[in-house]
Amino acid sequence: MNKAELKNVTFRYMPGTVYETLALNDVSVGFEDGKITGLIGHTGSGKSTLVGMLNGLIRPMSGEVLLDGENIWEKPKNIGSVRFRVGLVMQYPEYQLFEDTVEKDISFGPKNMGLSPDEISRRVKEAADIVGLSGKELAKSPFDLSGGQKRRAAIAGVMAMEPELLVLDEPAAGLDPVGRETVFSAIADYRNMRNSTVVIVSHSMEDMARWCDVLTVMADGGVLMTGSCEDVFSHAEELKKTGLDLPQITKLMLLLREKGVPVGENIYTVEAAYAALTEIFGKRASLKRI
Amino acid sequence: MKNISIGQYYAADSPIHRLDARTKLILAILCIVCTFICKSTFAFVALMIFGVLLVLISRIPPKVIFRAMKPIVFIMLFTALINIFWTGGEILLFEWKFIKVYAEGLYNAAFMTVRIIVLIIGSSIFLTYTTTPIALTDGTERLLSPLKKIKVPVHEFAMMMSIALRFVPTLIDEADRIMSAQKARGTDFSSGGLIKRAKALIPIIIPLFVSAFRRADELATAMECRCYHGGEGRTKLHVTHLGFSDFFALILMIAFGAALVLINIYASKYGLGYVMP
Ligand SMILES: Nc1ncnc2c1ncn2[C@@H]1O[C@H](COP(=O)(O)OP(=O)(O)OP(=O)(O)O)[C@@H](O)[C@H]1O
Numbered sequence: 001m002n003k004a005e006l007k008n009v010t011f012r013y014m015p016g017t018v019y020e021t022l023a024l025n026d027v028s029v030g031f032e033d034g035k036i037t038g039l040i041g042h043t044g045s046g047k048s049t050l051v052g053m054l055n056g057l058i059r060p061m062s063g064e065v066l067l068d069g070e071n072i073w074e075k076p077k078n079i080g081s082v083r084f085r086v087g088l089v090m091q092y093p094e095y096q097l098f099e100d101t102v103e104k105d106i107s108f109g110p111k112n113m114g115l116s117p118d119e120i121s122r123r124v125k126e127a128a129d130i131v132g133l134s135g136k137e138l139a140k141s142p143f144d145l146s147g148g149q150k151r152r153a154a155i156a157g158v159m160a161m162e163p164e165l166l167v168l169d170e171p172a173a174g175l176d177p178v179g180r181e182t183v184f185s186a187i188a189d190y191r192n193m194r195n196s197t198v199v200i201v202s203h204s205m206e207d208m209a210r211w212c213d214v215l216t217v218m219a220d221g222g223v224l225m226t227g228s229c230e231d232v233f234s235h236a237e238e239l240k241k242t243g244l245d246l247p248q249i250t251k252l253m254l255l256l257r258e259k260g261v262p263v264g265e266n267i268y269t270v271e272a273a274y275a276a277l278t279e280i281f282g283k284r285a286s287l288k289r290i
Numbered sequence: 291m292k293n294i295s296i297g298q299y300y301a302a303d304s305p306i307h308r309l310d311a312r313t314k315l316i317l318a319i320l321c322i323v324c325t326f327i328c329k330s331t332f333a334f335v336a337l338m339i340f341g342v343l344l345v346l347i348s349r350i351p352p353k354v355i356f357r358a359m360k361p362i363v364f365i366m367l368f369t370a371l372i373n374i375f376w377t378g379g380e381i382l383l384f385e386w387k388f389i390k391v392y393a394e395g396l397y398n399a400a401f402m403t404v405r406i407i408v409l410i411i412g413s414s415i416f417l418t419y420t421t422t423p424i425a426l427t428d429g430t431e432r433l434l435s436p437l438k439k440i441k442v443p444v445h446e447f448a449m450m451m452s453i454a455l456r457f458v459p460t461l462i463d464e465a466d467r468i469m470s471a472q473k474a475r476g477t478d479f480s481s482g483g484l485i486k487r488a489k490a491l492i493p494i495i496i497p498l499f500v501s502a503f504r505r506a507d508e509l510a511t512a513m514e515c516r517c518y519h520g521g522e523g524r525t526k527l528h529v530t531h532l533g534f535s536d537f538f539a540l541i542l543m544i545a546f547g548a549a550l551v552l553i554n555i556y557a558s559k560y561g562l563g564y565v566m567p
């Protein structure tokens with residue numbers, strides 16, 4: 001079952017001018033219910049545009065956007081309710097923070113939904129919990145937080161709306177390894193708690209391989225392929241042609257295979273590589289590593 | 291918001307694009323003067339031809355120019371209507387209760403419309419469409435540089451102007467992005483009363499100001515790191531010189547102005563066409 005689906009969607013920026021760009025060209029793609037889908041593609045391949053379609057920020061020029069099988073533009077007046085069901089975290093979301101405390105900022109979305117004060121405070125607490133913001137940070141001004149904390153506060157602001165479909169555009173861009181880990185595990189936690197569907201846009205093959213169930217590859221305003229990590233990464237040549245690459249660890253493992261080390265072919269995370277190598281070289285190697 | 295096209299440079303290769311920015315500044319001023327010199331039918335016909343020629347020479351698609359006109363259509367209609375109904379005269383064309391329309395009124399309305407159109411075409415073609423903001427501020431600075439003798443901070447004003455111009459598109463982009471982000475969190479900009487709509491702007495304005503201040507701060511640091519210390523002793527990388535074509539263009543423009551004056555004089559002497567009072 002697809003939670004959300006695009007059917008033959010086309011979109012141009014600034015139509016009728018010399019700056020006209022075809023951002024999406026007859027795209028049809030589905031996002032499976034309850035899965036974490038990773039959206040990858042080179043710069044300018046149309047990822048952000050596609051993601052903006054899902055909650056009705058951008059209206060397709062032709063084609064349909066379906067949510068639970070219903071066209072979201074059936075009644076354009078009701079697009080507001082779609083935005084409550086599909087939460088979108090934009091690229092660099094920390095610039096949307098504006099309230100005088102983090103807590104108030106997180107409650108901005110739920111307040112717009114017209115929820116009761118009790119419900120709002122419950123949601124704010126839960127969302128803050130998921131992204132790992134403590135009570136001390138909730139009372140601070142959002143402008144006094146560190147970059148990573150700001151990012152998490154902004155993500156919590158969307159999670160607090162408890163969307164059925166959570167969409168994040170480059171949620172970990174510009175963060176350090178620990179920051180990336182926190183953000184992605186918060187997203188995974190959210191999915192597990194709410195049984196919701198998640199779409200993540202990212203440039204990092206490593207992160208995508210580690211956290212996503214399904215990968216969708218975009219190139220030049222179209223969808224190139226969709227499938228599990230194994231499926232997608234087995235098309236290494238095609239990926240390279242569109243300016244993408246395999247995860248570093250996978251390339252290392254393939255190199256080792258070439259040199260005669262009998263590691264498996266489908267290794268996409270450091271953990272898996274570690275397990276495979278200890279199996280071959282035994283515990284001695286793993287002890288030396290420590 | 292992306293459709294704001296006034297004040298946008300249009301890259302093309304045309305004789306007007308190649309003129310020096312200083313020349314174009316003077317030409318723009320002369321062009322404005324010319325529109326106000328016109329008083330008679332023939333002068334306005336000449337002015338219209340001038341406007342069309344200007345568009346053709348500049349190689350800017352008429353489509354782009356029409357788009358820039360859209361926001362001022364209302365102003366044009368308004369002045370035209372005022373002229374039609376409020377101009378007194380001798381030849382009465384139409385009367386209904388207290389509304390009287392004279393032929394003079396129609397003439398005035400048509401003239402004012404032509405005037406506004408050529409005014410916009412002239413100033414936007416000479417200034418924004420064919421000149422980059424940087425060249426424009428540079429030109430302004432050099433044109434006004436004699437004022438430095440009487441301690442007017444010309445360079446500083448020019449720098450402020452170019453920084454402001456440089457950040458207009460950036461801030462529009464930013465506002466667009468913040469608006470989308472808040473829409474995604476359920477802000478509704480398009481319904482409710484005036485107060486509700488004004489309140490809905492707070493989540494836009496605050497982040498916009500925060501980021502504008504941050505950018506200003508970063509820019510100031512970056513400029514200081516590159517030893518910017520004002521205009522004193524500062525030289526230019528690209529020094530442009532006035533060439534033959536610049537003088538030619540200026541002479542052409544002055545000749546056109548003189549021709550308009552002559553047309554006006556002859557028209558009123560021999561009663562050719564309608565002459566504005
Ligand atoms: N607001 C806009 N106005 C005009 N063109 C745009 C706008 N936003 C994007 N584009 C163009 O549309 C195309 C797709 O852009 P999009 O932002 O969807 O790419 P992306 O895959 O998200 O890239 P990135 O990885 O760099 O974020 C690009 O060619 C881009 O130049």
Ligand SMILES: [Mg+2]
Nearest residue numbers: 047048091169
């Ligand atoms: Mg993007």
